[in-house]
Amino acid sequence: MSGRHDKEKGVNVQVLLRCRPFSEDELRSNAPQVVTCNDYQREVAVSQNIAGKHIDRVFTFDKVFGPSAQQRDLYEQAVVPIVHEVLEGFNCTIFAYGQTGTGKTYTMEGECKRSKSGPNGELPPEAGVIPRAVKQIFDTLESQNAEYSVKVTFLELYNEEITDLLAPEEISRVALEEKQKKQLPLMEDGKGGVLVRGLEEEIVTSASEIFTLLERGSAKRRTAETFLNKQSSRSHSLFSITIHIKEATPEGEELIKCGKLNLVDLAGSENISRSGAREIFDELQNTLSTHQGELALFAREMRQRFHVSCEQRKEVSEYMNGFLDKILEQCKNLENHAVQADAVQMKNIDDFQKAYEEQSKSDAEKLVADINHLVSSHLQHQKELVDARLADLRETATGNKAVLDGHVSSMEYVSTDAKRKWQEFSMQTENDAKDIADYSATKHCRMESLLQQCVSTAGSAFKHWEKTLDSVNEMGNDHVSKLVSLTRNASDSIEQHDAEVGSARVTAEQDVAKNTEDVLKHIDRVSEVEQGSVSNILEAVKAHSNTLETFREDHSGEAAAIDGRAKETFEQQYMDYEPTGATPSRSEPDVPSKGTIESLRAMPVENLLDEFRENNTYESFEVKELKPSLIPRSPLVQLNQQ
Numbered sequence: 001m002s003g004r005h006d007k008e009k010g011v012n013v014q015v016l017l018r019c020r021p022f023s024e025d026e027l028r029s030n031a032p033q034v035v036t037c038n039d040y041q042r043e044v045a046v047s048q049n050i051a052g053k054h055i056d057r058v059f060t061f062d063k064v065f066g067p068s069a070q071q072r073d074l075y076e077q078a079v080v081p082i083v084h085e086v087l088e089g090f091n092c093t094i095f096a097y098g099q100t101g102t103g104k105t106y107t108m109e110g111e112c113k114r115s116k117s118g119p120n121g122e123l124p125p126e127a128g129v130i131p132r133a134v135k136q137i138f139d140t141l142e143s144q145n146a147e148y149s150v151k152v153t154f155l156e157l158y159n160e161e162i163t164d165l166l167a168p169e170e171i172s173r174v175a176l177e178e179k180q181k182k183q184l185p186l187m188e189d190g191k192g193g194v195l196v197r198g199l200e201e202e203i204v205t206s207a208s209e210i211f212t213l214l215e216r217g218s219a220k221r222r223t224a225e226t227f228l229n230k231q232s233s234r235s236h237s238l239f240s241i242t243i244h245i246k247e248a249t250p251e252g253e254e255l256i257k258c259g260k261l262n263l264v265d266l267a268g269s270e271n272i273s274r275s276g277a278r279e280i281f282d283e284l285q286n287t288l289s290t291h292q293g294e295l296a297l298f299a300r301e302m303r304q305r306f307h308v309s310c311e312q313r314k315e316v317s318e319y320m321n322g323f324l325d326k327i328l329e330q331c332k333n334l335e336n337h338a339v340q341a342d343a344v345q346m347k348n349i350d351d352f353q354k355a356y357e358e359q360s361k362s363d364a365e366k367l368v369a370d371i372n373h374l375v376s377s378h379l380q381h382q383k384e385l386v387d388a389r390l391a392d393l394r395e396t397a398t399g400n401k402a403v404l405d406g407h408v409s410s411m412e413y414v415s416t417d418a419k420r421k422w423q424e425f426s427m428q429t430e431n432d433a434k435d436i437a438d439y440s441a442t443k444h445c446r447m448e449s450l451l452q453q454c455v456s457t458a459g460s461a462f463k464h465w466e467k468t469l470d471s472v473n474e475m476g477n478d479h480v481s482k483l484v485s486l487t488r489n490a491s492d493s494i495e496q497h498d499a500e501v502g503s504a505r506v507t508a509e510q511d512v513a514k515n516t517e518d519v520l521k522h523i524d525r526v527s528e529v530e531q532g533s534v535s536n537i538l539e540a541v542k543a544h545s546n547t548l549e550t551f552r553e554d555h556s557g558e559a560a561a562i563d564g565r566a567k568e569t570f571e572q573q574y575m576d577y578e579p580t581g582a583t584p585s586r587s588e589p590d591v592p593s594k595g596t597i598e599s600l601r602a603m604p605v606e607n608l609l610d611e612f613r614e615n616n617t618y619e620s621f622e623v624k625e626l627k628p629s630l631i632p633r634s635p636l637v638q639l640n641q642q
């Protein structure tokens with residue numbers, strides 16, 4: 001991530017660490033916790049078990065977001081300032097790096113479905129960096145009342161091949177595969193950057209248009225995955241927003257600000273090598289460890305070289321000193337020779353002069369002059385020879401000295417370089433040691449302050465505990481005394497209650513005995529009455545049965561009489577016609593009408609029974625005056641009654 005303030009400070013990359021919470025599967029399988037985040041101190045501690053040895057390593061980042069950090073926290077603390085920079089006309093990039101399943105897509109995209117948005121377009125709490133940045137950009141642009149234009153691109157990089165996720169829809173598989181074959185080329189833009197030729201740039205005017213494009217691009221990416229059987233964790237996606245804002249300076253000049261925000265969701269880091277990158281967070285660690293080892297080896301080697309070069313330098317210096325001593329000695333010898341030769345020549349000349357002076361003084365001067373000339377020539381020649389020899393020697397010595405100086409200076413350079421590197425290394429090591437010492441001192445201080453806090457907390461907790469204990473004791477005593485008095489009251493009331501219950505029981509028992517006696521007497525009386533009633537009933541039944549017997553006998557007598565009379569009547573009134581010779585007289589038999597017969601037939605038995613009961617009740621066995629029958633009687637009754 002980059003920002004202007006950081007640029008001013010000379011830092012243009014920030015590394016933030018986000019650690020997601022355990023998934024349900026991880027919780028279910030009791031996965032061990034190997035990473036501990038300290039958001040406040042921006043530190044992450046990683047615990048590892050290597051070859052049965054527990055190793056804790058602490059890493060420091062620009063910001064640390066632990067498992068409880070929400071999407072909004074991360075956005076507000078880390079991304080809002082970057083989007084401000086983009087709106088100020090800077091180019092910024094945010095990318096998510098991590099292993100598959102660590103939460104890159106969740107952090108970058110989150111849940112940005114429009115269906116989940118609030119009524120006023122506010123985003124759901126799970127919305128990630130991309131939808132939040134889009135919203136921030138449009139909210140700011142719309143509130144600024146400035147002329148602006150926004151363009152977006154969305155591409156996917158897989159196996160060093162670029163796919164345009166905003167290109168018009170290709171529905172069929174054949175068309176998609178065709179498209180896959182036409183990968184977009186990556187080119188230099190001539191300004192030190194790169195561009196993807198043929199990449200669709202969509203001009204957008206609102207956040208919701210961008211959300212639509214994002215959904216389209218993501219859907220296309222998923223379709224491509226299905227057809228090509230590849231996974232999101234193996235591909236990078238790059239969503240870019242370019243903003244042009246037209247502004248007028250106070251002097252009235254037109255100013256166009258152009259900022260670009262690149263939002264990158266990288267492939268799972270374990271797959272990144274497929275697309276050219278490498279596993280950085282382990283790579284760095286390995287490199288660091290390797291470099292530490294190399295540095296130690298280098299330091300050891302430099303120390304050895306330094307010693308060797310010191311030895312060599314000493315040897316060379318000794319050799320040089322010996323060599324120079326020899327040259328000086330030779331020079332001295334030559335000078336001695338020259339001096340001796342001069343002395344010999346001078347002596348010869350003196351001798352010759354003396355001898356010649358003895359021969360001829362006039363010729364002598366000439367001879368002396370010749371000889372002087374010869375001698376001086378000779379001397380000159382001798383001197384030239386000596387000078388040449390000396391020059392040769394000097395030249396050789398100078399050459400040797402230059403070579404030796406070269407050796408010495410290269411040795412000096414080597415030893416100075418080694419010394420410098422050694423000093424740098426020592427300084428670095430010293431600084432590191434100092435940093436570590438400072439760090440551990442800080443840690444120590446922090447531990448001390450924490451311990452002090454613990455001690456004071458424990459002290460105050462102890463006091464609090466003592467106070468609580470006192471008040472608990474006091475409350476306990478109070479409760480005990482209240483309980484004793486309550487128990488006493490309760491036992492008094494129980495005793496009183498027992499006495500009341502005892503007297504009530506005695507009264508009740510007396511009442512029960514008296515009532516039982518009354519009831520028994522009553523039962524006796526009732527049974528006497530019942531016995532009387534039963535004997536009355538039996539008498540009544542007997543009287544009835546006698547009546548019935550009489551009635552039956554009367555009835556059969558009357559029935560026989562009726563039969564006789566009926567026979568007689570029929571014989572008189574329905575005799576066969578016999579020819580007598582006289583005119584037969586008309587007879588009018590008393591025959592029941594059809595209606596009478598029908599009414600008689602239809603008479604219900606219940607009615608007959610009711611009528612019978614009415615006239616023969618159990619209550620009274622006295623003969624009642626019979627009520628006139630409501631039942632219509634046939635004319636035969638009249639006959640019967642005659």
Ligand SMILES: Nc1ncnc2c1ncn2[C@@H]1O[C@H](COP(=O)(O)OP(=O)(O)OP(=O)(O)O)[C@@H](O)[C@H]1O
Nearest residue numbers: 020021099100101102103104105106232233267268
């Ligand atoms: N901070 C978080 N809070 C709650 N759930 C999270 C968080 N981060 C990730 N998850 C959940 O963890 C799972 C994996 O996350 P995600 O798909 O974003 O991983 P990834 O790193 O993008 O994986 P890949 O490299 O395969 O695309 C998802 O179900 C996601 O909802």
